[in-house]
Structures are given as C-alpha cells and as structure tokens.
Amino acid sequence: MSQNNGRPQLLHIGAVAERTELSLRTLRHYDEIGLVNPSERSEGGFRLYSEADVERILLIRRMKPLDFTLEQMRELLDVTHDVAQPDAPLEARQKLHEIEAIAIERRSALEKKVAMADEFLSRLRDLSTPAHQDDAGEREV
Numbered sequence: 001m002s003q004n005n006g007r008p009q010l011l012h013i014g015a016v017a018e019r020t021e022l023s024l025r026t027l028r029h030y031d032e033i034g035l036v037n038p039s040e041r042s043e044g045g046f047r048l049y050s051e052a053d054v055e056r057i058l059l060i061r062r063m064k065p066l067d068f069t070l071e072q073m074r075e076l077l078d079v080t081h082d083v084a085q086p087d088a089p090l091e092a093r094q095k096l097h098e099i100e101a102i103a104i105e106r107r108s109a110l111e112k113k114v115a116m117a118d119e120f121l122s123r124l125r126d127l128s129t130p131a132h133q134d135d136a137g138e139r140e141v
Contacts, residue, residue: 010040010048020057027057035074036060066106072099 017024030036031047036056038047049057059080060073068076076099082092 008050010038010050011054012042013038013047013049016049016054016057019054020061022057022061030057030060033070035070035077063103065110066103068102075099 011019013024013027016022017027020027027036027047031038036053039050039053040048042048056077059077063073063076075095079092079095079099082088083096
C-alpha cells in the first residue's frame with residue numbers, strides 16, 4: 001500500500017470487497033460481530049481498512065471453503081496475532097498446529113468431494129455423447 005502524507009493508505013470497503021472477493025454485506029457483518037474491524041472511519045463514517053485488516057480478511061476468506069465457524073475464525077486470528085509476537089506463548093503455537101491439522105483433514109475431505117464431482121461430470125459427458133452405432137444401425141452399449 002502506498003503512503004499518503006507519511007500515513008499508510010487506507011481502503012474503502014468497496015476496494016476491500018473487490019480485492020478479497022467478498023461482498024460488502026459480508027465485510028459489514030464481520031465488522032458488526034467484531035471479527036475484523038476497520039482500522040479507521042472517515043469523517044463521513046465510512047469504513048477504512050489497512051493492509052493488515054485486508055490480510056486478516058483474506059485469512060478468513062481462505063478458511064470459508066473449509067467450513068470453519070466464525071468462532072474458529074476469530075480464534076485463528078487471535079492465535080496468528082499471538083504467534084507473530086517475539087515471545088509467542090507455547091499454547092498459541094500448539095493451537096495453531098491443531099487448527100492446521102483440522103484444515104488438512106477438511107481439505108482432504110474436499111479433495112474427495114471434488115473427485116466424486118469429477119466422476120459425476122465424466123459420467124454426464126459419457127451419457128450426453130451420441131452412442132456409437134454398429135453397421136445395422138443399432139446402438140452399441
């Protein structure tokens with residue numbers, strides 16, 4: 001992010017929505033429940049997000065396909081903050097490993113679902129392809 005008068009540039013909610021591929025409604029909801037609050041508000045009351053805010057939002061977005069709850073997302077944000085500190089508590093590192101194990105397990109389950117979806121699509125394609133006909137004009141199966 002560029003600097004403006006020595007201050008980091010802040011993004012309006014629309015720019016954050018575009019960058020994170022989340023809706024304005026979702027970003028407002030995250031703010032309302034205290035999951036990710038914008039760093040500042042403009043004089044007109046508009047939400048202004050810093051680069052750190054956007055990174056937190058992106059982390060949450062990456063958790064969504066793995067069906068983490070909002071509470072689990074909040075917990076991960078707290079843990080990532082804690083482990084980024086020079087004197088990170090051992091409990092925070094252990095919790096991070098637990099969350100990672102859950103994410104690996106859920107990703108594996110998603111891979112299985114994708115494989116099943118691919119099989120289904122392949123079968124649909126097979127069914128929609130005109131069947132070969134033999135010399136007598138009958139369908140081969």
